[in-house]
Amino acid sequence: MTEIRRRAALASALALPAMHARAQAYPWRPERPVTLVVPWAAGGSTDQMARIAAAELEDALGQRFVVVNQPGASGSIGTRNVLQAARDGYTWAAGAAVDVGCYKVLGLLDTALSDWNLFFTVANVNTISVNPRAGFADFGALLAALQSRRDIAVGTAGQSSAGRNIMEAVRAAAPGVNYRHATYDGGNPAVLAAVAGEVPVVAQLLVEMAEMIRGRRLIPLAVQSDNPVMLQGFGEIPSIKRWLPNIPAPLNYFGLWFPRDVPAAVTQTATMVWEQKMATSTRLREYAEARAAVLSPLHGQAAYDQAWVMVRQTAWLYHDAGTARVVPDTVGIQRL
Numbered sequence: 001m002t003e004i005r006r007r008a009a010l011a012s013a014l015a016l017p018a019m020h021a022r023a024q025a026y027p028w029r030p031e032r033p034v035t036l037v038v039p040w041a042a043g044g045s046t047d048q049m050a051r052i053a054a055a056e057l058e059d060a061l062g063q064r065f066v067v068v069n070q071p072g073a074s075g076s077i078g079t080r081n082v083l084q085a086a087r088d089g090y091t092w093a094a095g096a097a098v099d100v101g102c103y104k105v106l107g108l109l110d111t112a113l114s115d116w117n118l119f120f121t122v123a124n125v126n127t128i129s130v131n132p133r134a135g136f137a138d139f140g141a142l143l144a145a146l147q148s149r150r151d152i153a154v155g156t157a158g159q160s161s162a163g164r165n166i167m168e169a170v171r172a173a174a175p176g177v178n179y180r181h182a183t184y185d186g187g188n189p190a191v192l193a194a195v196a197g198e199v200p201v202v203a204q205l206l207v208e209m210a211e212m213i214r215g216r217r218l219i220p221l222a223v224q225s226d227n228p229v230m231l232q233g234f235g236e237i238p239s240i241k242r243w244l245p246n247i248p249a250p251l252n253y254f255g256l257w258f259p260r261d262v263p264a265a266v267t268q269t270a271t272m273v274w275e276q277k278m279a280t281s282t283r284l285r286e287y288a289e290a291r292a293a294v295l296s297p298l299h300g301q302a303a304y305d306q307a308w309v310m311v312r313q314t315a316w317l318y319h320d321a322g323t324a325r326v327v328p329d330t331v332g333i334q335r336l
Helices: 002-025 045-061 073-084 097-106 139-148 162-173 187-196 206-214 264-276 282-290 300-321
Strands: 034-038 065-069 091-096 116-124 126-130 153-156 180-183 201-205 219-223 229-231 235-237 252-259
Touching: 034 045, 034 073, 045 065, 045 091, 045 116, 045 187, 045 206, 045 252, 045 264, 045 282, 073 091, 073 097, 073 252, 091 097, 097 116, 097 252, 097 300, 116 206, 116 264, 116 282, 116 300, 126 139, 126 162, 126 206, 139 219, 153 162, 153 187, 162 187, 162 201, 162 300, 180 187, 187 201, 187 206, 201 206, 206 219, 206 229, 219 235, 252 300
Parallel strands: 034 065, 034 091, 153 180, 153 201
Antiparallel strands: 091 252, 116 252, 126 201, 126 219, 229 235
């Protein structure tokens, strides 16, 4: 992350005037507004990221990128709408790559990660937080309760969400864990439900909880990361590995994508924008720093390779938990 920021700062200082001059050289210039489908409710991590990315794309291409929220079925409804749209480059999707990679395993949508041209912006950290009145002093206390009770409600954004992923990883790493899964139409509704006391626990992304944590309306117990995470305006949040040293902690990549069979000029243009603008984006850098995310302007094969790690881990988590509709290795997803 430090190296990415160092390069971004250098490029911002030296190359921005030249970048503006090259803007007219993009092989594709959209002639009408581009639709960017966010398959989750407004205010969540995908929505936040997509609106920043849309602003950068508008600056680069001189055309509006209109963000449209289409929540439902763990993000698969909006993603399906992008798949069914005309393959002309005017309809893009946003989200977490692990969702797209696991929809087929869950029986939600017949698509795979390799069907898409991937353009990432940030990598997010999965987090478990509680309402201050829930009575859990740390993750160890919550873990003990999850192992001794079956009625603790945990709010998430749905079946294939980041919150479900971390809770199934906890279940796999700690024998006897049970929880009542309370699903919402996005990360922001799940977070607000925990703040209101509708559920005592929320498992989602740190970027979605950051403001409520800073305002002491949620208490973060653990992040799914190899090391503790420092959140601006709050302090250090411990790694879940303090209690579960063997739990996996892959990065959760978020970004934009469109089907592979759009015109080549669209893919070439998006690649140029990512290399010339997204990699040096002050908006994205400030967003990531404020929410303890990692600026990750990856695209192409590099993006696929990084996301594939979490897809493989998560697909088999679903299988082992009994929630998969399709055995992962029958659709080319081998166990790690």
